[in-house]
Amino acid sequence: MRLLYSILWWLILPLALFRLYWRGRKEPGYRHHIAERLGFYPPVPAASQRIWVHAVSVGETRAAEPLVKALMTRFPASDILLTHMTPAGRATGEELFCAEKQAGRLIQAYLPYDTNTMMRRIIEHYRPCMCILLETEIWPNLIRQCVRHHVPLALVNARLSERSLKKGMKLRSIMQEAANGFSVVAAQTQTDANRLAQFGSTHIAVTGSVKFDITPPPGTLEKGLRLRRSIGNRPVLMCASTRDGEEIQILDAIEELAGNALLLLVPRHPQRFDDVARMIENRGIAMTRRSALGNMSQCTVSSDVRILLGDSMGEMFMYYAACDLAFIGGSLEKLGGQNLIEACAVGKPVLVGPHTFNFEAITADAITDNAAIRIHSAHEMMQQANALLLDDIRRQDMGECARAFAQRQHGATRRTLELLAPLIDDTGP
Structure with a gap:
């Protein structure tokens, strides 16, 4: 079997190189x-x-x-x-x-x-x-x-x-x-x-998991506070590490996000930033991109903007610091979910979809410890987000549970x- 495996690699090598190109x-x-x-x-x-x-x-x-x-x-x-x-x-x-x-x-x-x-x-x-x-x-x-x-x-x-x-x-x-x-x-x-x-x-x-031992890079949380100041007092729902097929569901449900709340949308793969931007523009939803804000020292996200697209690499902790709660992507589609630990470490309540088999034990423990809530659709995500954004005490309690959950895993x-x-x-x- 291993010999066949090795031969297969040599046979597909031209296709692998073409795929890189x-x-x-x-x-x-x-x-x-x-x-x-x-x-x-x-x-x-x-x-x-x-x-x-x-x-x-x-x-x-x-x-x-x-x-x-x-x-x-x-x-x-x-x-x-x-x-x-x-x-x-x-x-x-x-x-x-x-x-x-x-x-x-x-x-x-x-x-x-x-x-x-x-x-x-x-x-x-x-x-x-x-x-x-x-x-x-x-x-x-x-x-x-x-x-x-x-x-x-x-x-x-x-x-x-x-x-x-x-x-x-x-x-x-x-x-x-x-x-x-x-x-x-x-x-x-x-x-x-x-x-x-x-x-x-x-x-x-x-x-x-060694991921629980990750600490925010120096200055990242301060950048998050600057980003939050540029957004203002609006509630912020972050959809983190979203994958292909999930943004469509989220955009279909965005009208259910209450009041003047801002959706901070951060696709997982950088090659999809422009595709997601076009998806938003084609729906006529007011949007601005993180890359347009520069160092955020004098930029303001207009109150008319409904979506802030996180089109940058290496700033996930900054995004978590700027939001009120976070949905972790890869879990609406059957993709196994993504890491919820960074959001917990920053003390943010977490929402996860039905498909978290890549992180099943950690996700189950987070739900048990009141650090996370499982939802089953983008519409249910918006309903849970609205409930948390309107309930400061419950949201803060969940955030403290999330922080404590992350600290216990060190x-x-x-x-x-x-x-x-x-x-x-x-x-x-």
Whole structure:
């Protein structure tokens, strides 16, 4: 099965490269660093110890931030190789680790396609002492080459939905071989651990989600206050990380949003910013874009504006700080939901749709702790939003519950580092 998997990669490689070019029409970053996708990298200085962390896109890169910084503190003689698969993830890494890159402590690159040849190239070029994969990134040939080159492997912040488990079981032989390659697995919840064990993973520990250890970047909350001042006293409902198919439902229901409330709409993928803007304009809804506000020091969002489109990257904490409550996207459609932790950490009440299987345990706990409310349609979202926006006491109580919920989950980074440190120490100089 793994041989067939490897052959398939070589057969689809021309299509994969064409897909990069095609996606580059809207997101030019896909046309940059193409050689890295094939395992060819520029020269890098030798390192006494290099720890490889793979974070596929924006969410994983943000989740990796506390862990990467903890690794740098624990191993001051080491540098970090941070790999991604999307330009948005790479741009997020550049933003989060600008100082570390300038100090020569961190290198960024794209992960190559999962063939034995290309994975061997990246390992032999960077010579990592350990490879750390985040969440659900299981690449059979990457794992095989790490084992062959005696590079210890860890899967951290690991999660596995019931849907992903069923899909994985169809390739059980490949998944079992991959699972056997991990020296340690740090699962977010006991449910995740139980599912991962069905693939044959051993040495599994439940550490929680490192996303709870993320702190707002310096100045971000102050930017949120500036944005709020530019909006004025209007209530603000934020729809965060919305995906294709959800904005239509939200726009269909926007007339149900009471009074002069402002809808702050933040699509998850930057290549969709212009498409969503056209969608709003075609409906004749008054809109302004975050990119038109500059530094917000002297800009004002007109009272006639119904929608503020969040068309920027790296400002999610700012948006959360500026809103009164937040709906977390990816959950109206059958997409599994997105991370609600950032909204909770800023003390905002959360609304989630019916489809949260990617974050089922955390979402269920947040609902139980009165930090979140589940809704089943965009119309119900507007009804719940109206009720909360008109009830200051209830909204503030939910916000405090959300903040307390996030604070109780802290410590996953420390627990994860305790699992990783012995493996890195064993490979040290």
